[in-house]
Amino acid sequence: MSIATQPPRGVPGQVAEPAEVAAFAAVTRTYGQVRAVDGLDLTLRAGETVALLGPNGAGKSTALDLLLGLRNPDSGSVRLFGSTPRQALADGLVGAMLQSGGLMTEVKVRELVRFACDVHPRGYPVDQVLETAGITDIADRKVDRLSGGQEQRVRFALATAGASELIVLDEPTVAMDVSARQAFWGTMRAQAAAGRTILFATHYLEEADSVADRVLVMHRGRLIADGTPADIKARAGARRIVFDLDPDPHPDPDQLRTLPGVTALELHGRTLRIRSTDADATVAAIYRAGLYPHHLEVTSLGLEQAFLAITGTEESAR
Template sequence: MKQHATAVASLVGAVKNYGSLTALDGLDLMLHRGELLALLGPNGAGKSTAIGLLLGLIRADAGRVELFGEEPQSLRARRRVGVMLQSASLPQTLRVGELLRLTMSYYPSPRTLDDCANLAGITDLLLRPYAKLSGGQQRRVQFAMALCGRPELLFLDEPTVGMDIEARQRLWTAIRGLVAEGCAVVLTTHYLEEAEALAQRVVVLAKGRVISEGSVDALRSRVSLTRIRCITDLDEVAVARWANVASVEREQRYLQICTDAPENLLRRLLDADPAVTELEVRRAGLAEAFTELTRETTTTQEAA
């Protein structure tokens, strides 16, 4: 059996209500060893609730929740999990090294201080007070803290917010290394290019249900959109009214158009502006697929 085929956590028919609001509506979700799962969805889709159930922070109203075959509230199971939440309240007066040593003390067989610092790229920050760090540096420290217990399951909630490109790339490399060692990773992010770069499997939630699941390529193939990017003086509002145009965005000199009929669109584009330059045509990415999938779900529910 392949390593990634082993389940480490699961939700089966999970239901969670907050008064009259249904946050999860019979959600099934399986997390596998050695796999990076991107959990995506618009605000209010149920992502935070699903993670809260798996971490044992809240309890389901119905259905089954398991973490390493146990109740998520089990201390033995929770010690096998690392968590990097979107916001963290940490002692501001402690130095980075002190924060890591404190976190390491909660686990029976923690990573070494040097190992955590090297993985997160913070060896130069160990003597600095946490409160004096930039937002991106604090996120890297939080990542190091999530690794202290040698987690077999790692939850990363918007992990690279505030990071520069170099720090983000270094974190991606570290995440890939953890997955290669067999760690299961659950990633939630609004940077869809991050999910596209890292995820082996993507689950898209809407209204507390799974609306799509599969590899990045599989999700992209469900949306027959092509992205056309070029330099043109054409007005984006006028282009948005053309037939077969799904969306239009202006990025400084560049116009980016998504269409389900690229050949027709290209003919009209060249007709309207023969001076168009730097023309680039490629299949739509995960961002366009995500937008189209969630829009289809909203439209279907409104029509029902």
């Protein structure tokens, strides 16, 4: 069961733009001398799975707190489903799984989840929520007897206790092992397929690369990149070139660094790893230099390398 936002009607034969779920307009939030969120403009639309990335202190958690009405902006506005965040939560339109805040102790998992289902305006049956979260086997265990990964799955159950249209997750797979993380994202893919909008902050960049259809990168409170994972990688403006060299003659790394497009270079034995902004020009120059690469591979940067390149460029520009 899910409740999907209906897109507005458009011109016959045209695909209507998905409905707006959330909007930040010139939002600023400061703590003393620290500007945690700095003029943030952002729109989320129905049906998106969005990853929110950024180094520690980038403003991710503050942005989520503002979205959920846990904090108010110093300036600008936040709208959620065309209303205030607190009204949207009261209407059961949003489910959230946050890092902050503990779970009730001295109660069983089933009791806690049943309470969440009962208070949700459109709550699901408790057994359905337990099964979806993969915690049926620990339903009769007290909450304070759970491992860190089990606590995360209980938090997820509380976030999905009813038919919310937006699910907000702050570092959802922290403390989960690899198999639990894989199972969790399998469940989230099913939530997205049911029409929900998913927004999650994570430090596991491989999760963003494999799960998200849109990636937001924050740095020092500002949004510095917004696009698909492929867009973010392309924005880094570099590709990776890897190959093996003949043992003789041994190349001069300093000379290789002067090749066109090269921004970084590592030589380990006979294996050369190059980062280049113009892979075609770099490879052509390698051949012109009399080097004959074996097992040549030219690939895009992974999301992690692209993220580091984008945030590093932003930091050096300050």
